[in-house]
Amino acid sequence: MTLVATLIANPARPAITDAVLAEARRVLRTDHLPRILHGEVAAELLVPGEAEAAPGFTEALRAALAGEPIDVAVLAHDQHRRKRLFLADMDSTMIEQECIDELADMVGLKPQVAEITERAMRGEIAFEPALCERVSLLKGLSVDIIDGLIRDAIRLTPGGRTLVATMRAHGAVTCLVSGGFTLFTGPIGATLGFDETRANRLSVADGHLTGAVEEPIVGAEAKRATVLELRERLSLSPADTLAVGDGANDLPMLAEAGLGVAFRAKPKVAQAARVRIDHGDLTALLYLQGFSAAEFAA
Incomplete structure (x- = not known):
């Protein structure tokens, strides 16, 4: 199964920089390149893993980006998205x-x-x-x-x-x-x-x-x-x-x-x-x- 990690900032305060994405890839241990959804406002990364691992990935990513004005979520990447x-x-x-x-x-x-x-x-x-x-x-x-x-x-x-x-x-x-x-x-x-x-x-x-x-x-x-x-x-x-x-x-x-x-x-x-x-x-x-x-x- 594949998961997807989404990183989101406020449009009035863009914060999804290359450095943030590099850190996210490191924490999530993924080789996938990010898909940019909107400039430095939103991006996503595919992450190998089962659904049970999603909450742990979310918490790890949130901890790694603590202090940044960024929301994170790791969810299933499936037909119900x-x-x-x-x-x-x-x-x-x-x-x-x-x-x-x-x-x-x-x-x-x-x-x-x-x-x-x-x-x-x-x-x-x-x-x-x-x-x-x-x-x-x-x-x-x-x-x-x-x-x-x-x-x-x-x-x-x-x-x-x-x-x-x-x-x-x-x-x-x-x-x-x-x-x-x-x-x-x-x-x-x-x-x-x-x-x-x-x-x-x-x-x-x-x-x-x-x-x-x-x-x-x-x-x-x-x-x-x-x-x-x-x-x-x-x-x-x-x-x-x-x-x-x-x-x-x-x-x-x-x-x-x-x-x-x-x-x-x-x-x-x-x-x-x-x-x-x-x-x-x-x-x-x-x-x-x-x-x-x-x-x-x-």
């Missing part, structure tokens, strides 16, 4: 903010709500009760502020549009699955180009939030169930599936996917996921699948 189903978390993954924290800012409670959000995403407290507690603090907020909030406070994570467009251009089905709210996933999912979106519904009466979340709540198990549902509908194997997220409520989804990626994730998630991206932008997920920058869709 390019995925046919992509599921993504929204908050702090496809966008840079947590929407509920931005809503709380509208009522002067952002510090309190953000602290609960952080603890929930770290896995220190259960997601569902933490969500209900935070939403209760938003009671009375007008839904009319949502469009302006998305326009003024929400920023798409770099590389997200390219990631979704490229995967769709190559036949993948894409789904934005969030523990956040449909009031945000609808417009944001459309902007990013997702085929489908799943999220929680905020209870609304007379144009204002009631402080409640409609059942069922989209939490960790619902995210995992979405992977299973879409995979069955599309008659795909686990190996055909890619998922990305940053919080503890994403862990079951990441574990269920053939390739689960922790993106700038909380420590618990980064430690558990098969692949972690700490430096690259979201196009890193394309490089992991063997796409070169020349193959990216606009």
